[in-house]
Amino acid sequence: MNLDTEQAKAVVLLSGGLDSATVSAIAQSEGFQVYAVSFDYGQRHKVELDAANRVARQLGIKHHKTIHIDLNGVGGSALTDTQLAVPDYQERATEDIPITYVPARNLTFLSLALGWAEILGARRIYIGVNAVDYSGYPDCRPEFIQQFEKVANLATAAEVNQHPFAIIAPLQFMTKAEIIRTGSALGIDYSETISCYNPDEQGRACGRCDACHYRKQGFIDAGVPDVTKYAE
Amino acid sequence: MNLDTEQAKAVVLLSGGLDSATVSAIAQSEGFQVYAVSFDYGQRHKVELDAANRVARQLGIKHHKTIHIDLNGVGGSALTDTQLAVPDYQERATEDIPITYVPARNLTFLSLALGWAEILGARRIYIGVNAVDYSGYPDCRPEFIQQFEKVANLATAAEVNQHPFAIIAPLQFMTKAEIIRTGSALGIDYSETISCYNPDEQGRACGRCDACHYRKQGFIDAGVPDVTKYAE
Secondary structure (H helix, E strand, O other): OOOHHHOOEEEEEOOOOHHHHHHHHHHHHOOOEEEEEEEEOOOOOOHHHHHHHHHHHHOOOOEEEEEEEEOOOOOOOOOOOOOOOOOEOOOOOOOOOOOOOOOOHHHHHHHHHHHHHHHHOOOEEEOOOOOOOOOOOHHHOHHHHHHHHHHHHHHOOOOOOOOOOEEEOOOOOOOHHHHHHHHHHOOOOHHHOOOOOOOOOOOOEOOOEHHHHHHHHHHHHHOOOOOOOEOO | OOOHHHOOEEEEEOOOOHHHHHHHHHHHHOOOEEEEEEEEOOOOOOHHHHHHHHHHHHOOOOEEEEEEEEOOOOOOOOOOOOOOOOOOOOOOOOOOOOOOOOOOHHHHHHHHHHHHHHHHOOOEEEOOOOOOOOOOOHHHOHHHHHHHHHHHHHHOOHHHHOOOOEEEOOOOOOOHHHHHHHHHHOOOOHHHOOOOOOOOOOOOEOOOOHHHHHHHHHHHHHOOOOOOOEOO
8 A cells, every 4th residue: 555654553452363353354444554462361272373463464464463461370260271161152141251251351451452552653442342242241341342442541641642542343233243244245264263262272163162152153144154163 | 467368358559669568558557458469561670570579578468469561562661661761850841741651551550450359359459649749640640540440340240240349549649748658657668669760770769760859859848767779
């Protein structure tokens, strides 16, 4: 693109999953130069960081950082504590919070993304949270995102610089099928993404956890061939 | 203490400076078992982590974690980028934000502290922000702390568990002299704390930066002997 240097920047939280890949492509389609950020926080599904790298390459994202956070035994989630097993998907009462919830994770990730955005002069932070086909994590709810935008503008020089931040969550009210159709229309190859909470060492999905459940059903509902690599 | 196991827990952000040492002692005096958390984020004044360890020992804090965050060249502040010089204190227009501001730092630290608090079952997070004798950082303002408390309760299982978090900032409206008098009354030995943005390798204060300015003046105004170790 010729206007590259003048293109507005956006920071995108890129986990390497289906949702964040779609959000990255949406941000690009909206004309932004994407600065993708991934987090290495001791997650058991580290292959998702490889997926994040593949997605960044696939989408031609030139700026991609991985921030390491050593939680130093803070633990408390099946996603970071290998002593805890990742459960298979099951119907839950809506108020239950699953063991795969990582305390304050999205808040921490958004905070770090915000710091980078402030340095870059980016005004938008994109995040692929979804409040329809999801595991019921509190930090995926629209009211959390709204409130985060408020605190982002108080936590930084945004007011002083008259440079407010916007937190963009374009998937918030979409079904998984709608997300997959949107991303497919934008040309994403989802075979390079990993959604599974418990993939094997080759990055193949377990097909049984919450994340696999919603993803699998999404491809079916979207009428799009499921290109996910499953372990079994 | 005999009731140790029944004592309510509080997470305290402990930088090793004068303010956070005082806040730790206040939390203890209010009956809480302190879980102190420090952050190694590539700050140039790493000797403050040694100071945090000393303060934890001095106050008999049994639980003290240091969380490492590798910002991987995010930079953007004189406190993390050694290419940028720490300036001497000078009078500023109130709307100026100094080069020592680290983008979204308190937001990130509070988010990580919140995650730990949720795992511990602690309801209170203490932070030593001050909006009187301070460098004008946006993330020290009372409105930021208020909004953070709101977002903390949306970012976590607090609502579901009816277990709301409170962010306690007891120094918010105190002068540096009042802080020093309060901590001295609680028996703190401030010689083990470091406030300086640019200490030497022995941890001696420069005596010239913003942080030294406010601290030095605080001891004078409090009428308490200044036990700070200065480099010159």
